[in-house]
Amino acid sequence: MVARLLLSMALAGDRDPLDDLRSYANGLVAAAPTLDPSTLHLLAGSPVPKRPHRFTVPAMAAIGAVVMLLVAEVGVTVAANSAVPGDGIYGIDLLVEDALVAIGIPIDTAAERIDEAEVLLARNELASAIQTARVAYKDMGDEVAATTVAHLVDAEVALAGGVDPATEQGIRTTFGALLRTTKNTGAIEAGEARAINSAASEVASAARADEVPQS
Amino acid sequence: MTATSATVGNTKPFTLRPFVADSAWVGTHAYSEPAEQLSNVDSRERLVPLEVINAAHNGDPDSLARLCTLIHPHLIGFYRYSGLTTHEAEDLSGDVIEDVVTRLTSLRETKAFDAWMWSIGRNRLKGWIRVNRRPRRYEPATPTVAGPEELAIDADDHSRIKGALSMLSERDRELLWLREVEGLTYGEIGGRFGVASGTVRVACHRARRRLERAYEKEGG
Numbered sequence: 001m002v003a004r005l006l007l008s009m010a011l012a013g014d015r016d017p018l019d020d021l022r023s024y025a026n027g028l029v030a031a032a033p034t035l036d037p038s039t040l041h042l043l044a045g046s047p048v049p050k051r052p053h054r055f056t057v058p059a060m061a062a063i064g065a066v067v068m069l070l071v072a073e074v075g076v077t078v079a080a081n082s083a084v085p086g087d088g089i090y091g092i093d094l095l096v097e098d099a100l101v102a103i104g105i106p107i108d109t110a111a112e113r114i115d116e117a118e119v120l121l122a123r124n125e126l127a128s129a130i131q132t133a134r135v136a137y138k139d140m141g142d143e144v145a146a147t148t149v150a151h152l153v154d155a156e157v158a159l160a161g162g163v164d165p166a167t168e169q170g171i172r173t174t175f176g177a178l179l180r181t182t183k184n185t186g187a188i189e190a191g192e193a194r195a196i197n198s199a200a201s202e203v204a205s206a207a208r209a210d211e212v213p214q215s
Numbered sequence: 216m217t218a219t220s221a222t223v224g225n226t227k228p229f230t231l232r233p234f235v236a237d238s239a240w241v242g243t244h245a246y247s248e249p250a251e252q253l254s255n256v257d258s259r260e261r262l263v264p265l266e267v268i269n270a271a272h273n274g275d276p277d278s279l280a281r282l283c284t285l286i287h288p289h290l291i292g293f294y295r296y297s298g299l300t301t302h303e304a305e306d307l308s309g310d311v312i313e314d315v316v317t318r319l320t321s322l323r324e325t326k327a328f329d330a331w332m333w334s335i336g337r338n339r340l341k342g343w344i345r346v347n348r349r350p351r352r353y354e355p356a357t358p359t360v361a362g363p364e365e366l367a368i369d370a371d372d373h374s375r376i377k378g379a380l381s382m383l384s385e386r387d388r389e390l391l392w393l394r395e396v397e398g399l400t401y402g403e404i405g406g407r408f409g410v411a412s413g414t415v416r417v418a419c420h421r422a423r424r425r426l427e428r429a430y431e432k433e434g435g
Binding site for chain 2: 025037
């Protein structure tokens with residue numbers, strides 16, 4: 001071993017390659033420019049930044065995702081609450097109502113449908129408004145369901161068959177009065193079936209206005 | 216008769232070797248060696264005094280600045296030695312120093328600072344090579360010293376070792392830097408490469424042999 005080392009040193013001209021390597025490397029290190037600590041912004045009077053724990057970032061990401069989902073869920077629910085039939089998120093509104101009823105929270109679904117019918121009426125979607133209101137009246141009780149629903153079905157049939165503009169306007173006016181009667185007079189709470197039925201009959205009468213009298 | 220002592224024909228008995236999972240104590244950002252691996256680290260000269268590392272680890276800005284100024288020329292030297300230009304070496308050294316500053320608190324064992332710092336430096340170099348992907352010829356840098364006279368002497372002195380280094384593989388050059396220049400122990404280097412210290416010992420021995428042969432060729 002020693003002989004081999006001596007031989008290699010002799011062949012190398014009495015120079016140890018490792019010494020030469022160290023000399024060369026030390027020259028590179030010595031030739032390196034000096035670092036000015038003031039250029040290190042991380043050291044400028046600030047404490048050493050702590051590296052976050054390895055679980056911190058994933059945990060924060062998970063919490064952020066959950067919060068975003070909750071915010072999105074609440075936002076959709078709030079938006080869906082004001083949706084009416086025909087809107088894309090109306091199905092979510094119905095689902096939320098069903099869920100609330102399922103967990104024991106009372107929901108006045110009839111009042112909800114009446115509100116939706118008002119919105120549809122304001123949008124000039126008369127047929128949809130009557131259909132939505134019919135669902136509400138059907139839930140109110142036998143007395144209302146038996147008469148008002150029948151009147152509204154008459155109006156729907158007339159509209160589906162085509163009516164002249166004057167008749168349609170008459171239906172719109174009387175139907176608006178029906179909704180106001182239902183909401184403003186407290187008829188729902190008091191179970192005023194007579195007032196509702198009377199207003200509904202006006203709607204049916206308006207729908208029959210352009211019918212050709214049968215002689 | 217157990218499997219470990221079985222002899223078949225004239226073959227040598229097979230003996231199970233204990234498996235040492237060196238990679239278990241290799242980490243990218245929270246690297247530290249187990250205490251038994253650090254026992255022989257104290258005997259070598261440190262790149263940065265331990266008290267400076269400890270103070271910087273505890274958040275002392277002055278110590279951190281001193282630590283950075285101490286490691287900076289070694290990083291530059293290593294990157295120049297690895298064939299990078301001055302600007303590339305300075306950029307990469309800056310990145311490593313930023314990593315060191317931001318990750319120092321995650322270093323569990325301050326005794327392992329040198330190996331930890333070199334692991335960051337090596338990873339940065341690997342990443343730089345991967346991104347740049349240029350298969351260029353290895354050209355060892357020439358140290359630029361103060362006087363023209365010294366420059367001439369140095370250029371002459373180093374031409375042979377530079378020629379020898381250019382015949383070695385990147386891994387051999389890296390091993391020689393870490394072991395022969397920086398004086399890291401086999402255990403520390405093994406921690407970086409994720410291999411047993413015995414493997415590193417053999418690899419370093421072979422790298423030295425190859426350097427000697429290349430050196431002889433350059434001399435001849």
